[in-house]
Amino acid sequence: MSWWRRAKLFIGTGLGALLSTGAGAETLTLYWNAGHAYQAYADVIERFEADHPGWEVRWERFQWPDMRTKLIADLAAKNPPDLVAEPGGWVQEFGQQGLLLPLNDFVAKDGEAMGFPEDWQARAVERNMLDDQYFGVQIHLTCGTLVYNVDMLKEAGFDAPPATWEEFREVAMATTGGGRFGFAPNPSIGYYWSWFLQNGVTYYDPETNTVNLGSPEAIEAIQFLADLIQKDKAATTPVAGSDYEGPQKLFTANRAAMIITGPWDVKPIRTGNPDLNWAVAPSLNHKEQATFAGGVSLMIPRDAEHPDQAWELLKRLVALETEIAVTKEAGMTMPRKSWVENTEIQADPIIGSFGECLPYAHDVAAELRLTGKHARIDKLLRSALEEIIYNQVPAAEVMPRFAKEANAILASN
Amino acid sequence: MAAGGSMGAAASTGTGSGARSLFRTRRLGRRAQQTLIAYSLLSPAIIYFTVYFFYPIGLEFWASLFSGQPLIGESRFAGFDNYVTALQDARVRQSVFATLTYAIGVTTASIAIGLGLALLLNQRLPGRTAIRAVIFFPYIISFVIVALIWQAILDPYTGILNGVLANFGMPTQNWLNDSSAALPVIIAITVWKDVGYAMLIYLAALQSIPSDFYEAASIDGASPAQQFRYVTWPLLTPTTLFIAVVSMIGQLQEIAPAYLITNGGPADATRLFSLHVFEAAFFELNIGYASALSFLMFLLILGITFVQFRLLNRDVSY
Numbered sequence: 001m002s003w004w005r006r007a008k009l010f011i012g013t014g015l016g017a018l019l020s021t022g023a024g025a026e027t028l029t030l031y032w033n034a035g036h037a038y039q040a041y042a043d044v045i046e047r048f049e050a051d052h053p054g055w056e057v058r059w060e061r062f063q064w065p066d067m068r069t070k071l072i073a074d075l076a077a078k079n080p081p082d083l084v085a086e087p088g089g090w091v092q093e094f095g096q097q098g099l100l101l102p103l104n105d106f107v108a109k110d111g112e113a114m115g116f117p118e119d120w121q122a123r124a125v126e127r128n129m130l131d132d133q134y135f136g137v138q139i140h141l142t143c144g145t146l147v148y149n150v151d152m153l154k155e156a157g158f159d160a161p162p163a164t165w166e167e168f169r170e171v172a173m174a175t176t177g178g179g180r181f182g183f184a185p186n187p188s189i190g191y192y193w194s195w196f197l198q199n200g201v202t203y204y205d206p207e208t209n210t211v212n213l214g215s216p217e218a219i220e221a222i223q224f225l226a227d228l229i230q231k232d233k234a235a236t237t238p239v240a241g242s243d244y245e246g247p248q249k250l251f252t253a254n255r256a257a258m259i260i261t262g263p264w265d266v267k268p269i270r271t272g273n274p275d276l277n278w279a280v281a282p283s284l285n286h287k288e289q290a291t292f293a294g295g296v297s298l299m300i301p302r303d304a305e306h307p308d309q310a311w312e313l314l315k316r317l318v319a320l321e322t323e324i325a326v327t328k329e330a331g332m333t334m335p336r337k338s339w340v341e342n343t344e345i346q347a348d349p350i351i352g353s354f355g356e357c358l359p360y361a362h363d364v365a366a367e368l369r370l371t372g373k374h375a376r377i378d379k380l381l382r383s384a385l386e387e388i389i390y391n392q393v394p395a396a397e398v399m400p401r402f403a404k405e406a407n408a409i410l411a412s413n
Numbered sequence: 414m415a416a417g418g419s420m421g422a423a424a425s426t427g428t429g430s431g432a433r434s435l436f437r438t439r440r441l442g443r444r445a446q447q448t449l450i451a452y453s454l455l456s457p458a459i460i461y462f463t464v465y466f467f468y469p470i471g472l473e474f475w476a477s478l479f480s481g482q483p484l485i486g487e488s489r490f491a492g493f494d495n496y497v498t499a500l501q502d503a504r505v506r507q508s509v510f511a512t513l514t515y516a517i518g519v520t521t522a523s524i525a526i527g528l529g530l531a532l533l534l535n536q537r538l539p540g541r542t543a544i545r546a547v548i549f550f551p552y553i554i555s556f557v558i559v560a561l562i563w564q565a566i567l568d569p570y571t572g573i574l575n576g577v578l579a580n581f582g583m584p585t586q587n588w589l590n591d592s593s594a595a596l597p598v599i600i601a602i603t604v605w606k607d608v609g610y611a612m613l614i615y616l617a618a619l620q621s622i623p624s625d626f627y628e629a630a631s632i633d634g635a636s637p638a639q640q641f642r643y644v645t646w647p648l649l650t651p652t653t654l655f656i657a658v659v660s661m662i663g664q665l666q667e668i669a670p671a672y673l674i675t676n677g678g679p680a681d682a683t684r685l686f687s688l689h690v691f692e693a694a695f696f697e698l699n700i701g702y703a704s705a706l707s708f709l710m711f712l713l714i715l716g717i718t719f720v721q722f723r724l725l726n727r728d729v730s731y
Contacts, residue, residue, distance in 0.1 A: 069695045076485045093698065097486030181570075187678075236570055237590045240678035243564065250570060375697040383504075383681050390679035391592050 026055050028309050029081035031071060034061040035264060036085065036140070036296065036332075040325035044316045055309065075099055080301035082310040091128045091136035091299050092369045101300040103134040106311045114315050115336065124335035127363055128297050136297035139318050141335035142262045143293045143361035144194060145354065146281040147269075152180065152257040161258075161281035165198070165224060168258075168284055172234035175257035184247035184256035185225060187238035189382045190292060191260055193364045194283060195221040197290035204368035209410050211368070211377065214403030217287070223395040226388050237389065252276065262294060263354045266331025280353035283360065293361035295335065327351060333358065377406045470711070477704035484700055495705035504681065505689065505706065509713070511596060512686040516664035518600040519607065524656055526604065527611025528649070532641075534612070535619045545616070549609030556606070560673035563602050564589075589675055592682040599670040599683055611656050618652040619645070654725045658718055665714050686710055 032041075037059075045057045062070060064087045074080045075094075084090075094100050107116060117125040120138060128136035146168075148161045156175045162168040172182025185191065196203075196213070199221040204211050212218065228235045236256070239246050248265045250256040252272035259265075269278065283291040298317065300310045316322065320342075323334040327345060333354050339345060346352055368374045384402035387393045452459075472484075477495055481488035499505050530548060534541050551559065566573045567588040575585040588598050622645065630640045668687035671677055677684035677692070690710065694703035 065696075069691075072485065072695050072698070097482055097698075099486060237587060239568060239570075240589050240595065240675050241564065241673075246568070246570075253571075255570070376699065379692060379697060382678075386678050386680040390590055 026306070026309075027058050028055060028083070028306050028313060029058045029060065030310075030313065031067055031081045031084045032059060032061050033067070033085055033087070033296065034063055036330075037061050038326050038330050038332075040322060040329050041317065043325070044319075044322055045313070048313050048316055052309070052312075057313065075301065075303070078303050080303050082300065082304040082306045083313060084299050084301065085139065085296050086136070086299055088127070088295055088297070088363070089365060089369050089374065091297050092130060093372070093374070094299070094301075095130045095133075095135040096370075096372055099302055100135045101302050101304065101307055103137070103300065103311070104132075107134055110311075110315060114319070115338070116318075119320075119336045119338050121335050121337060121358075123293070123363060124295065127366055128299075136299040137314060137318055138295055138297045138335040140263075140296040140332050141293070141358065142264065142295050142333050143283075143291050143354065143357045144191060144260050144262045145283045145291050145357045146258060147251065147261050147265070148258045148279060148281055149175075149251065149254065149256070150277040150279050152254070156257075161279070163282070163285055165284060165286045169224075169228060169232065169234070172228060172258065173232055176234045179255065181234070181236050181250070181256050183228065183235040183258045184250045185229070185235055185238050186244055186247050186260065187240060188244045189378065189385055190294070190364075192222065192225070192385055193292040193362075194260055194290070195225055197292065197362055197364070198284055198286040198288060200287040202362075203364050204371075206367045206370075209371075209407075211403055211406045211410070213381065213406070214400040219395045219399050221286075222385065222388055222399065226392070226395060229389065230392055240386070240390065248272075251278075260291075263331045263333045263351065266350060266354075267329070270331070280350055282353070283357055289360055291357055291361050293358070293363045371410060373409055376409055380406055380409075473704045473707055476701055477708050479701040482698055482700045483704070486698075488701060491701065495702045496709065498702065499705050499709055504684070505686075507681060508684045508686045508689040511682070511684060512665060514596060515600055515603075515667070515683075515685060516661050518597070519603045519664045520657055520660040522600065522604045523608050523611045523660055524653060526608050527656070528615050528653075530608065530612040531615030531619055532645075535616060545612070548612055551606045552609040554606070556669035557673060559602065559606050560670065564674060567598065590679055592680050595675050595679060595682045599674055602674065603664070603667070603670055607660070611660070614652055614656055615649065618649050622648050650725070654721075657725060658721050661717060661721060662714055665710070665717065 030045075042059075045059055049055055049057055060081070067084075068090070071080065071084060080099075091100065111117065116137060117134070121141060124138035124141050125134075128134060128138060146161060152175050153159075153161065153171060156171065158171050158174070162171045168183075175182040196218055199217045201215060201218045201221060202212055225235070229237050236247075236250065245268070247256060247259040248261060248268055249272075251259045251261075252269050254273070254276065269276065283289055298314050300307050300314070304310055318336075320336055320338055323336055323339050324342060324344065326332050327334060327339070327348075331348075331351055331354075333351065340355060340358075345355070365374050365378070368377065380402055384398050387398050388395050476483040478490060478492060479488040480491040480494065534545050534548075538544070565571075567575075569575055569585065569587045569590060572588070574588070578585050587594070589595055626644050626648075627640055630644050635643065666687055667685060668691060671683045671685040671688045672691070675683040677688050686706070687710070690703050690706045693699045693706060697703075
């Protein structure tokens with residue numbers, strides 16, 4: 001056989017194998033957060049594939065920043081995934097750019113059967129809407145609150161967790177010592193919001209189109225935290241970087257008496273130190289009792305190749321039985337009203353305590369996101385807060401400067 | 414030779430202008446043929462560079478003339494507004510300064526330490542192959558792994574280094590939380606990772622210097638320091654130019670240490686220019702502005718490389 005005939009045979013065999021592999025196999029691409037890849041979701045995906053012969057779900061898992069990078073590149077290349085989990089804010093941001101598929105037709109067809117939107121808490125629906133169109137469906141609804149080491153507090157003479165800022169400072173100072181810290185704050189700016197909110201500060205005023213973080217209340221809130229770190233030495237300096245698990249690791253290792261976190265840390269704490277005696281406290285009350293809300297939603301990009309199948313999978317992922325299975329496995333809190341009413345959920349003291357914070361939890365940037373300038377202002381805020389925490393510049397100097405700069409961005413076209 | 418042969422044939426037959434015309438046609442035909450072959454052979458490279466370099470550069474420049482989200486969403490023509498904004502932005506200037514400090518720091522230290530190690534390990538030392546391998550090893554590790562290793566070492570509360578310092582009764586340090594320390598720390602981490610490469614290139618260069626030169630210098634009474642000053646260093650200047658240019662170009666574009674270790678913090682102390690561009694594009698979704706920043710970076714690197722060639726090339730001995 002000549003080399004040319006051999007080459008033709010080789011190429012033909014290769015192409016044939018390639019075509020036969022591709023024929024009949026459809027792939028549904030799902031982008032997911034690596035920290036949320038629970039077995040309960042793996043089971044749902046497995047059942048979906050079993051019920052849809054010839055379909056394979058490519059379940060790609062990322063950390064949020066990496067997913068955002070990949071997703072934006074995919075959107076630019078007009079080759080997005082079919083279904084995407086997002087950490088809050090992306091639905092409105094991408095929806096405003098016309099990059100997402102409105103879900104109204106799907107909701108009209110299946111909404112009643114799946115309980116959407118009636119069974120979802122109102123704000124979980126509102127944060128995924130633009131005008132009258134649904135662009136996302138909430139899958140987790142969470143909030144951050146105070147989590148404490150019961151034994152460390154008892155050793156320091158406290159039988160109950162702190163309820164106010166003054167009590168919090170007292171407990172933090174009393175539990176600090178011997179390589180252990182009263183409080184370990186998180187470097188992510190989202191966590192700073194519990195202090196602002198408890199002092200009555202909101203991010204943005206849509207009527208005046210200005211941010212409110214230059215106010216005396218905002219300055220007082222951030223200076224309270226800075227003083228706890230710098231003057232009282234009762235809190236760790238958050239470690240600069242992109243790893244937000246530091247406080248949880250210190251807490252799990254019995255080296256921090258208190259952290260602020262949400263249900264996403266329940267599983268790491270329980271598995272990291274099963275003997276740790278810990279509990280969840282209601283959020284602190286200064287001017288008001290408040291904390292930040294979080295959560296994850298599912299969205300379908302406008303250019304998704306398989307939107308119908310993506311919706312079918314979405315319905316299964318947000319089903320009540322899936323929510324309960326995920327809560328049992330990982331302690332995650334959920335957006336369905338029927339989930340809150342579930343007796344098994346109510347019986348779990350940790351989950352129940354997180355659930356109790358949801359009514360006073362705020363979606364901090366809900367209104368600012370609609371301006372389309374939220375990310376730019378958030379970046380400025382991060383720099384400002386780091387200047388106070390790391391460089392020890394007084395909040396009274398930094399926050400008004402930040403507010404002026406942010407307001408200039410808001411005023412610009 | 415073939416063309417000459419044709420000319421000879423035309424002259425001998427005396428066919429005049431007809432022969433010249435035939436000659437021109439044949440010659441042009443052959444030239445065209447040669448050109449065609451040349452372009453055919455070059456075409457994979459031309460296509461590759463067009464698709465992956467020239468087209469994206471053109472697209473990036475086009476996107477830089479729009480505000481909003483050119484390429485993915487809504488945008489409007491803004492002319493050179495993005496460039497004007499970038500040049501007026503204090504954070505851009507701060508990140509350029511941090512990037513230049515980082516690039517010069519890494520390049521200078523890599524050259525100095527790499528040369529020192531190469532001179533040392535060019536001697537007949539026991540176990541020198543193993544030592545060379547150990548020093549070179551970090552260079553082939555992904556920066557993600559390097560970042561994880563150094564975060565574990567430098568964490569102020571759980572880090573190994575502070576643990577060692579505390580055991581010796583020394584004060585612990587906020588390595589990554591101190592604005593004045595963070596940039597030198599990531600420079601040191603990058604040098605630790607990259608110095609093996611500089612060492613390897615210098616070793617190769619040292620081994621290519623003929624031993625006769627040293628023998629002659631020795632006979633002339635040159636001390637080891639004088640031999641280095643008048644023999645080794647001049648003959649290493651092309652290598653130094655190569656390492657300096659390649660390292661500067663690489664470090665000016667570097668994003669990994671700032672993104673993975675400090676996320677640009679604390680308080681923007683390690684916000685390298687690439688990270689600033691990355692955040693403008695992927696965090697703020699300000700694609701037009703990020704494209705303008707990228708184009709300015711391209712010009713900056715071009716300018717610095719040109720200056721390096723002009724400055725260093727004067728002293729290069731080949």
